[in-house]
Amino acid sequence: MNKPHSQALPAQTAKKGPRWRRKRFLVQRRYQLKMALLAVALVLALVVLLNFSLFSSAMRETETALSIAPQFEEYLKAQDRAQFLLILLASLIFIVGVFLVSLLETHKTAGAAVNIRNRMDELRAGNYGARVRLRKDDHLKDLEQSFNDMAESLSDQAWRDIMVLERLADGLEQAGDRPVAPELAEEARRLAQARRKSVS
Numbered sequence: 001m002n003k004p005h006s007q008a009l010p011a012q013t014a015k016k017g018p019r020w021r022r023k024r025f026l027v028q029r030r031y032q033l034k035m036a037l038l039a040v041a042l043v044l045a046l047v048v049l050l051n052f053s054l055f056s057s058a059m060r061e062t063e064t065a066l067s068i069a070p071q072f073e074e075y076l077k078a079q080d081r082a083q084f085l086l087i088l089l090a091s092l093i094f095i096v097g098v099f100l101v102s103l104l105e106t107h108k109t110a111g112a113a114v115n116i117r118n119r120m121d122e123l124r125a126g127n128y129g130a131r132v133r134l135r136k137d138d139h140l141k142d143l144e145q146s147f148n149d150m151a152e153s154l155s156d157q158a159w160r161d162i163m164v165l166e167r168l169a170d171g172l173e174q175a176g177d178r179p180v181a182p183e184l185a186e187e188a189r190r191l192a193q194a195r196r197k198s199v200s
Contacts, residue, residue, distance in 0.1 A: 025103070028110035036102035043098045047091045058083060112140040116147060126197075128155040165192035 026032055062076050112134050122130035130151055132144045169189045 025107060027107065027114050032103055032106040032110055035106045036099050039102040040095055040099050043095055047095065051087055051091060054087060055084065108135075108137055109139045111135075112138040112143075116140065116143055119147060119151075123151055123154070128158050162192050162196050165189075 058080055062080055065076055066073055115134060115138075116132050119130045119132045128151060132147045134141060134144045166189075169186075169192060
């Protein structure tokens with residue numbers, strides 16, 4: 001039996017509501033920092049190797065130039081120092097950028113996971129109107145659809161149970177001459193009301 005249109009509104013409204021906005025950038029601090037530092041460590045190793053290669057090449061070029069024109073020694077060494085500082089600065093900026101981008105990307109996963117976990121807690125507590133609403137750029141989009149389909153299925157089942165219980169209660173009330181009928185009707189009404197609260 002289809003659920004009443006007026007009672008279906010809460011779940012439908014939950015789907016059309018605003019997407020969840022996070023107020024914290026580090027929603028799972030340990031996971032996000034671990035992944036960001038791991039990325040930085042990998043990049044740092046590559047940067048060290050690259051810089052070593054660049055510095056070695058520059059030193060060989062300087063030595064060759066000095067063998068030809070030793071009078072330019074001070075100028076060439078100053079140039080080497082300037083290049084060294086420039087490369088170090090560029091490397092530092094690059095590493096900081098990698099760290100920040102890693103935090104941003106892990107936020108899209110960790111934040112989505114926290115959102116889904118919170119909606120699962122609501123569903124476990126009996127709120128069948130709970131729906132996951134991830135942000136546009138969040139990861140785990142496939143889990144969002146799967147969770148919402150599951151919640152919708154549970155909500156439909158709850159409405160079917162409500163209809164059966166309410167029909168049972170109506171039938172028991174009409175058979176009120178029997179001693180046990182009023183008690184069974186009241187119990188059926190109570191169960192139907194409890195199910196109704198879980199989907200509203």
